[in-house]
Amino acid sequence: MSLDLSFLLFSVDRNVYFTGNNKVNIIDIPKSSEEYKDVVGKIDTTLNATIRKVVKVDNRLLKDYYNQNKERYRISLNGIFQEMQLFHATADRNVESIVTNNFNKRYTVRSKFGKGVSFSPSAEYANRYCNRNVGYNRALILTKVLVGKSHEGSYDTYEPMFGYDTTTGNDGKVYVKYNDNEFYPEYVVYYNIDAIGLFSL
Template identity: 40%
Template sequence: MHGQRRRSTLYTDHASRLLTERHCSDQFSPSSPLLSQCSHYKEEQIEAQVHKTFPWCQIDKISQVNQPSMYGMYLLRKKEMQLQNFVQEIQLYHVTTQSKGITSLKNGLNWRLTKRSKFGRGVSFSDDCDYANFYAHFSSREDNRVIIVCTVLVANKWTVKGNSGKDLEVPPETADTTISPNGRVYVKYNDYEFCPMFVVYYRCKHEDLCQSRYFNGKNGPQSIVGKAKIKYVPVVDTKLQKQKEERQQEQQLLKQQIQWKSQQQEEQRLQQEQKRQEDQWRWQWKLQQEENQRLQRIQQEQRQQQQNNNGCLIL
């Protein structure tokens, strides 16, 4: 029993090191908090990826996920799948409420709890954050939401046709993933073929869906659309806008501090290099002086010896 616990600890520690390398951040450990602040570089990278398909998303903050045991099982599953097929590792997004999101991070995204199964009874992901956000709003009216950024393993895909995905519990043939006809939805059925990496916190009111590329006046919630097509001009949330401006100012200040620190380090390096060169010059000058003195002593001794020899000849 003790040996088994020891192996489990070593396995989790190894997964923590691999997760640290992937995040390019500070060292993770099994005792680290579930969510932690990601690096400035990663934050900008994830924000750019989200805004690429969801430009009107007002991001509050971004955290990175520390689940080494789950990540370790994900890597084992990846190796297992690679023995049979060519496996793609792609980044996809799962949108849910903040309250459900924390539970999903602790226990994993559970395909067994799926209620809506248009494209299969599994965990649904999308490569489009706007799409994921738009259709997630039909299941909940909670404004505080999260985008769970996941790395997902995909080997064999099967495209759902018609209503064939509603009661689909297992993908047909050798497929491990089903996708929607428009290619926006990916459904996974097996545990550890996906792993959460980052969590993006944001707010999205129900009426804001009019800004979505997927809103056409017919597919929106009844509270927005009613019986007629309308155009809605969203009211800017001044509090969120202020928070975003403050975050931008903090990021700008952080950039300036990093630049100043880099400049200081470069100046110190140049000073050290200059001092090293001066020390080397002094050392060489000292050696030259010592060599000159040695040669002078030799010449003086030779002259003295010559004078002594001449004196002996005269006698």
């Protein structure tokens, strides 16, 4: 169970955050770099958006939590699990809390496939699945996600069935996670969405 450390959050500049003794570095990725092209290349060409910038998140504490869970998956599932790169779309204003404290399922608004944190392999789908009230200035968070055993979820799924860790929906377009730090927010793509992107699914 993770602690909400948001009350300790302060920033000495826009690229460095602290929670207690944990330092979070936000690294701007140059548009000319292969890393930038690789991240942007994962975004569907059907997404009607203008990309403003891409940053990489270096949060040592969250990495440690994630890697501990990855090792637990490796042992308990005999190495049979996936480490996926999936998107989560949100408002600009939510990014600082997420990259500092990680995602929190208590803030979930849309829960068609389970009341956890939702991710998608499709940036376009993640954007459309996002709460329309977040407005035009948004962020796609490219996240490492651990997926072991999964089953179809529904609106009234509060936890996956015994022996499972993930629920899915819409033919694999949605993955829902319920346990803290089984995901790590690796990159943030800041973008402006066109009006068509505000339509919900």
